[in-house]
Amino acid sequence: MKTRIVVCCFICFLSVPTQAQHIDSLRIMFWNVENLFDCKHDSLKQDQEFLPEALRHWHYGRYKKKLADVARTIAAVGEWKPPLLVGLCEVENDSVLRDLTRYSPLKQYGYRYVMTNSPDNRGIDVALLYQRGHFKLINHRSIRIPCLHAKERPTRDILHVTGVTLNLDTLHVFVVHTPSRSGGQKASEPRRLQVAQIIKDATDSLFQTSPDSKIIIMGDFNDYPHNKSIAMVLGATAPIPPLKTNKLYNLLASQSKQKEVGSYKYKGEWGLLDQLIVSGALLDSNGSTHTSEEMAHIARLTFLLTEDAKYGGVQPFRTYNGMRYQGGLSDHLPVYLDLKVKTQF
Helix, strand or coil, X not given: CHHHHHHHHHHHHHHCCCCCEEEEEEEEEEEEEEEECCCXXXXXXXXXXXXXXXXXXXXXXXXXXXXXXXXXXXXXXXXXCCCCEEEXXXXXXXXHHHHHHHCCHHHXXXXXXXXXXXXXXXXXXXXXXXXXXXXXXXXXXXXXXXXXXXXXCCCCCEEEEEEEXXXXXXXXXXXXXXXXXXXXXXXXXXXXXXXXXXXXHHHHHHHHHCCCCEEEEEEECCCCCCCHHHHHHCCCECCCCCCCCCCEEXXXXXXXXXXXXXXXXXXXXXXXXXXXXXXXXXXXXXXXXXXXXXXEEECCCHHHEEECCCCCCXXXXXXXXXXXXXXXXXXXXXXXXXXXXXXXX
């Protein structure tokens, strides 16, 4: 009798449906696309240099080529499928994003986008493209950066996007383009420290609500991983165990220490101005959504590079060198990371 009971229990156990687990790899990229302007004048912005009659002779043919090149690069970084999220900076306006997503070769991927409307004098903004079939947009907001003094030029807003992935995990994505080093690194540093503090305050607020918040911060910081804005204010160092879920980690910090590694080249020296920073909750390999240092990269695609005749080696293939049109893509290389997303079905 006991034997029959055991056998029946075993059969019942086998008949209980078990949930299968699927792991998908989703790519997230960021790229400073170097002055993606249209050819029309905005009377509220200082965009005169990017008009057909200006010294740069920026006309529709060059604009259309630039859109195609940006689309081709996004597709190439995605490899087998388009990236889930694409952060962009130095885009002029909504018209440019509409042309990129609807009228360039990128239209086949069905991207939607959100962007800032910053008070930057030149009119450049940051944006996020997203695959709505894999990322459900919940909310987005622009975070304004106040001027430190009356004569200071306004800078780009921070874009904060909240969305849900297919496994119902919530992602907080910040797209950033901090003030440049114009006037020198030391003189311009207070503005970047200010932006970093605003980002830190925003992420601390998320951690206070949920210590396990999944956060991705990507952008052109105009600072290197060891600079104060990143290493001290954000506290975003290389991920060295033990890791904390409510701390920020820079996935490219370790790579940046290697010679000839970077996303930008200045006077013959490669450096990493474009960062991929995540919260510790995204570095738990047992988590439903996770990534790692090994899954973060700089896209050194051959068509993005050209010979560096002055300093040797290669450099990013720029659209303009000063006022001279070169026909390249950007003075920055894209950076990207892969997310492993576990779903049950």
